[in-house]
Amino acid sequence: MVRVNTRDEILRVAAEQFTHSGYKGTSLQEIAAAVGCSKATLLYHFASKDAILHALVAPAALALAGLVAHLETVDDAVVQAAAIDGYVDLVLRFRHEVALIYDVIPQFLQEPAFDTVRPLTDQLCAAFAGRTDDPGNGIAAEVLLGGIAGVVIDDDRDAAELRPALIGVARRALLPAV
Amino acid sequence: MVRVNTRDEILRVAAEQFTHSGYKGTSLQEIAAAVGCSKATLLYHFASKDAILHALVAPAALALAGLVAHLETVDDAVVQAAAIDGYVDLVLRFRHEVALIYDVIPQFLQEPAFDTVRPLTDQLCAAFAGRTDDPGNGIAAEVLLGGIAGVVIDDDRDAAELRPALIGVARRALLPAV
DNA sequence: GTCTATAAACAGATAGAC
DNA sequence: GTCTATCTGTTTATAGAC
Structure with missing residues (x-):
C-alpha cells in the first residue's frame, strides 16, 4: 500500500470511525481494513486501541x-x-x-x-x-x-x-x- | 434474589447502563451483575441483547x-x-x-x-x-x-x-x- | 514497517438440570 | 424462572518471519 504517512492515516480513519460508530463500536479490524493494512501494523504504530484514542x-x-x-x-x-x-x-x-x-x-x-x-x-x-x-x-x-x-x-x-x-x-x- | 418483576428490573438497569456506557459499551454480563441475576436469566426474558434495546x-x-x-x-x-x-x-x-x-x-x-x-x-x-x-x-x-x-x-x-x-x-x- | 499466525480474554447466545 | 456449563465467534494484543 502506497501511503504518505501510515500513522497519520490511521488517526484520520480512526477519527472517522469512532465518531460514526463510537469507540467501543469500532474494532481494530475495521480500522485496519479502511486504512488498508493489518491489525498488527496498527499496533506497531500505537501501543493499544486506547493509545489511538488518546493520540x-x-x-x-x-x-x-x-x-x-x-x-x-x-x-x-x-x-x-x-x-x-x-x-x-x-x-x-x-x-x-x-x-x-x-x-x-x-x-x-x-x-x-x-x-x-x-x-x-x-x-x-x-x-x-x-x-x-x-x-x-x-x-x-x-x-x-x-x-x-x-x-x-x-x-x-x-x-x-x-x-x-x-x-x-x-x-x-x-x-x-x- | 427477591424482586417484584425481573423483566422490568432488567429494563430499568439496562436503561441506566446503556445511557451511561453506550449500547456497545454495556455487556449482558454487566447488566446481569447489576440486576443480581445471570446472563441466562436475561436471555430468558429477552430473545437477545437487541431485544432489550428495542423494548x-x-x-x-x-x-x-x-x-x-x-x-x-x-x-x-x-x-x-x-x-x-x-x-x-x-x-x-x-x-x-x-x-x-x-x-x-x-x-x-x-x-x-x-x-x-x-x-x-x-x-x-x-x-x-x-x-x-x-x-x-x-x-x-x-x-x-x-x-x-x-x-x-x-x-x-x-x-x-x-x-x-x-x-x-x-x-x-x-x-x-x- | 508490514505481514501471517496465534494467544488470551470476552462477547452474545444455547442446552439442559433444577 | 433461574441457574451452571458450554458453544461459537470476535476482540485486543503478541510472536516471530520477512
Whole structure:
C-alpha cells in the first residue's frame, strides 16, 4: 500500500470511525481494513486501541486548553461572545476530535487520562453561562455546548455554512437580548 | 434474589447502563451483575441483547409518534412553542429512553428497526425550526434537540428544575424576539 | 514497517438440570 | 424462572518471519 504517512492515516480513519460508530463500536479490524493494512501494523504504530484514542484527542484537548486560558483574560462583559466564537471555531477545526470528547465517549471523561479535560469543559461551560451562578444559565450553556458538538458530528454541511448558524443560535440563546 | 418483576428490573438497569456506557459499551454480563441475576436469566426474558434495546425504546418512540401527530394539527404560528414544550416533557418523562435515540446510538438510527423513528425526528426538527426552509433555522433546531437530550442524560438535577430552564433556552434560541 | 499466525480474554447466545 | 456449563465467534494484543 502506497501511503504518505501510515500513522497519520490511521488517526484520520480512526477519527472517522469512532465518531460514526463510537469507540467501543469500532474494532481494530475495521480500522485496519479502511486504512488498508493489518491489525498488527496498527499496533506497531500505537501501543493499544486506547493509545489511538488518546493520540486523537490530545491536540484537541491542547487547543481547548488554549481557548480556556485565553478566555480567562477576557472581560466578563464580553466573555460569552468570545467563548461562543472560540468554541465554534475549535469544534469545526477539530470536527471529529472535539466532538468525540462531548458526544461519543462520555464514559471516558471519567478516566484518569481525561482528568485534564473535565475542568476545561467546566470552565468553558462557565464562560458560556457568562460566569453567573444562575443554574438556568448553566443548563442553557450545557445545551448549547453539547448541541453544537452534536450537529458538527451528524451534519454533512461544510464549516462555512455551519459556522454562522451555530454562532447565531448560541448568541440568541445565551446573550441578553438587545 | 427477591424482586417484584425481573423483566422490568432488567429494563430499568439496562436503561441506566446503556445511557451511561453506550449500547456497545454495556455487556449482558454487566447488566446481569447489576440486576443480581445471570446472563441466562436475561436471555430468558429477552430473545437477545437487541431485544432489550428495542423494548426500551419502543414506548418512547410511540410517545414521540404521538407528539409528532399532535404537532401536525397545530397552526404554523404556534408550532414551535408547542414542539418545545412537548419535546421537553417527553424527554424528561423518558429520560433514559428518548435520550438513547438522540445521543447514544446514532448508528442504530440507520437500522431497519428504527426506520419509523428517523422520519419522526425529522418532522420534530422541522417543527422546531418553525416549518421554514431557512437552513439556519434547521441547524438551530438540531442544536437544541440534541443539546436538550444530552443535558437530560448527563445532568443530575431533577425534572422540576430542568424543565423551565430547557424550555427557556429553546424559546430564546428559536422563537422570534418579541 | 508490514505481514501471517496465534494467544488470551470476552462477547452474545444455547442446552439442559433444577 | 433461574441457574451452571458450554458453544461459537470476535476482540485486543503478541510472536516471530520477512
